[in-house]
Amino acid sequence: CSDKTGTLTEEGLDMYGVRSVIYQGPGRIKFAKLEEETYRLGFNKDLKQNNKSEHEIQYGEGNPYCLIGDPQVILKECMASCHGITRIKGELIGDPHEVKMFEATEWELIEQNLGDYKELVLAVVKSAKGDCFGDFKIQETLYQNTQAQTQLGIVKRFEFSSKLQRMSTIVKNLDFDSDFYKLFVKGSPEKIFELSNPQTIPQNFHDVLDFYARKGFRVLAFGVKVLKMNQNQIQKLERDEVEKDLTFAGLLIIENKLKLITTSIIEELQEANIRTIMVTGDNALTAISVGRQCKIIDESKRVYFGDLSDDPAQKDRIVWKDFENGKRYLNEDDLEPANGVAEYEEKQIPEIQEEQMLIQQAQYLENKDRKISVMIKKIKKGKQGKFQSRNTSQIIVQSSKIYRERAKTQMNQQNNPENYNVSNPVSQIYIQRAFDQNNYTLAITGRAFSKIISQASESKQKAQLLRTMLLKTQIFARMRPEEKALLLQMLQDLPWKPTCGMCGDGVN
Incomplete structure (x- = not known):
């Protein structure tokens, strides 16, 4: 038997990445490619003609994101404001995953001089200069690609409940004087799936979630909802009145820091x-x-x-x-x-195919180093003959993140990643297994x-x-x-x- 914290793991967490969504038409929503550099979410969004976003022009008002905003921008806003962290003596304090999530956005948390704002707020989060965000209107979405910084006021917070498997915040864009607020909900993927409009859920939701869960990643999901209310109505809201009929916004994938051994x-x-x-x-x-x-x-x-x-x-x-x-x-x-x-299906899912190959190759590299390390230990104990290579003694097992970087470098050297063959043919991804119902x-x-x-x-x-x-x-x-x-x-x-x-x- 083993304890976890401090025994199996080290302090802290690592951000693996985020996955927003892409709207491709009615009933056709899929996960966007994994974004490891979270601060880049929402970059390169061009101002569209007639103050309408590209997806609204192409797909019309049936697009569930027309009234809410670009999915990447929304996901970044969720990460910047859907939390309960605070700052004490200049240091961010709160749940480790929330601190890591907020830091990844590179936004700023403001808790001083809140009386200077017209809106009654618990805190303000401000984007890094150059982030492209915009306000939303009831019939159109306008992205203002300027160097102005966006300020979101956290107006109300429903704290995390283990029973409900979620928390939420209600925010307002303080750069615009309107009666529109956004509800951001963060929680377990299954709970957000349950609370979201089915038309906004990616088709391969469970397949993608299974993939990350099996690899040991911790996954959180986000949902969003537009609220057309005044300040008094917002303050009187109960969470069960609003935490429903959400628009699914994406996934946050976090990695625990295991000790190397x-x-x-x-x-x-x-x-x-x-x-x-x-x-x-x-x-x-x-x-x-x-x-x-x-x-x-x-x-x-x-x-x-x-x-x-x-x-x-x-x-x-x-x-x-x-x-x-x-x-x-x-x-x-x-x-x-x-x-x-329920059987885990080892089928080829386009959204995660590249990651499957990357993680598989990273595991191969890690296993290779582990075997060499074990061999060195045996040699040092005198269980085998003398070892000729001086460099081998310097091989140590590294973190999973480093092995993924090494694997990515190797894969990028291939002309076509889809044709990439892992060095170890025994560990191919799509091996057919006899499934055991007692498994x-x-x-x-x-x-x-x-x-x-x-x-x-x-x-x-x-x-x-x-x-x-x-x-x-x-x-x-x-x-x-x-x-x-x-x-x-x-x-x-x-x-x-x-x-x-x-x-x-x-x-x-």
């Missing part, structure tokens, strides 16, 4: 047939993504997440559902899939874990449910210190009395 150690333990489990006080979203990234969870396995129901009518009931596909559940009495396990694992919260233990003495069926949960669960999230200790005791008390170890700092 984490993945290789997990793989060594697994090769020795030692079961690896993560036990953390952190939330399930982060825990599962880290579990995938460091290979505690095999990327081919679906993850079913168990937690107590938030429905008052189903108090104390534990609901198990596919973490990435909310329509799939487990039977509560035996933890077997109620309607089958799934479990994750659970501390409160659900404690509930199962408390019910285990009620019947033989409940006792068997506890054993099944202990055997199949690889991620234990939101665990209090006493629950961590209890887990170790429960594992040691299994019929075959396994030896259990715990790795971590502090109370662990």
Whole structure:
């Protein structure tokens, strides 16, 4: 068993990139290409004739983005203003992913002299000089490609709720005197999918989301809505009145910072047939993504997440559902899939094909370095003969980001990336696999874990449910210190009395 923070991971997060959307006509919306340089979102947007944007001229008023704005610009506005961060002694303070997200926009957070603004605001965010933004009108969108800086006032904020899986802000462009506001909502992809107008959802939404989830990335989604109200009406709003009928705006993809040795150690333990489990006080979203990234969870396995129901009518009931596909559940009495396990399809999806090749080549380069590093360690221990190369001793395993840069350089040297062949033919992307309906694992919260233990003495069926949960669960999230200790005791008390170890700092 291993703790996560400070043991498997280092402090902080890395931005992987963002994906806005492209409108290609009614019913034809797809994800735009991954943008790694987030500050570039919305650049090079030309002022169109007759004060109408290009997509409005081409597709007419049926385009759901006509009244809202360019998708790239909207996504950047979401990232700049949909958060709860503040500044203390010059340093941005808040949820690490929100700090990283805001810094990536290169906007400025203003919390001083707010009384100078006509609008009553909680804070103001100001774009970097040269960002191209514009106001929106009810029948047309006007982009003003000037050097003026855009100022968005955060008028109202609905804080993040783990139960609702989202947070939101209501903002107003302070450069224009109008009664139009924008609602920005940030949350889990499945929740934003549920709250958004289906006509604004990209066709390959779940395929793209599955791809990032399997690779261990943490993914957040954004939705937007235009509100034609006055200031008094805005202040009286409740979140359930407005957090619906959204226009989908895009995805934010974040990468956890693993320690460089984490993945290789997990793989060594697994090769020795030692079961690896993560036990953390952190939330399930982060825990599962880290579990995938460091290979505690095999990327081919679906993850079913168990937690107590938030429905008052189903108090104390534990609901198990596919973490990435909310329509799939487990039977509560035996933890077997109620309607089958959704298969990950290794099909060629245009939106992610280039990234698939890039990540695959990066993994090949990383595995190659790991093997050489292991060989060097064995040589130093005297288990093999003398090694002739002096340069090999300098090879160390690097971060995933560096391997992706190396892979990108190699791929750019090819005339046609689509014809690029990975050096290792065994690890081709589109290998056909025989799919196993038992190919799934479990994750659970501390409160659900404690509930199962408390019910285990009620019947033989409940006792068997506890054993099944202990055997199949690889991620234990939101665990209090006493629950961590209890887990170790429960594992040691299994019929075959396994030896259990715990790795971590502090109370662990």
